[in-house]
Amino acid sequence: MTKLLAFTDPHFTKPGATIIGLDTAARFKTSLNAALHDHPDASALILLGDLAHHGEVDAYARLKDALADVPCPLIPMLGNHDRRETFLQAFPDAPQSPSGHIQTAIQHGPHHIITLDTLDGPPYSPGHHAGWLCDDRLDWLEARLAETMGAPTLICCHHPPFDTGIVGMDAIKLRNGADVLSRLKAHGNAMLVCGHIHRTISGVAQGVPYTMLKSTGHQAPLDFVTLDSALSIDEPPGYGVILLQPDGITIHHQDVLPRQQVRRDGHSESAPPA
């Protein structure tokens, strides 16, 4: 069994800045420390995008510092809040496809992992947060899927390529998501993991199973009505633990809370107070 750690939407800011009053860098470090403490055997750490809130060089430098002691390989990805050029200033060795997009394909035993760069740009339009995969990236995905020969494949994609019911975020999903889903459906053995929404959500889209991780910083409220992608709420952060197992792929969601004592009396009940 291979274990991977996955974090999404840390939204690093410049020093001193906050998002809904939260120090997102501090929250990320808390999640990272908890994950590395509990899972020192992880084989890699995936960062599913929105690494910096405004794509600033300073924010990426802070993220790089926070990751300095991670003992396993890093697989960084970009989201709509990122900027490819400034990211590469801080992470010049990040894996890129031949078209210059921040995406890669990795094999762990019989399992394959494909990461996608869904950032739409350059040019970057202010306030534009939907995702896009150009023909170069779709062709690259098609070629990488073919190389897997139908083996279990984890597809890491910041923007969900489908609607979730969170209408404010559905308005800024992967715009050509149907192209991606049709390819994954044809592959027949792929699972999607996404970020972007800042909530834990699981389901199936066009026959493709998916889950998405909550942010290490601020979360999104469960709101099926309000057409606003900026709604945020201070709920606990979390991360994902991905197990590549002989039967397939399992993804666990772990909230990061003050450390709780694990007890063995979960199947019994206490007598009511007299």
Ligand SMILES: [Fe+2]
């Ligand atoms: Fe985000």
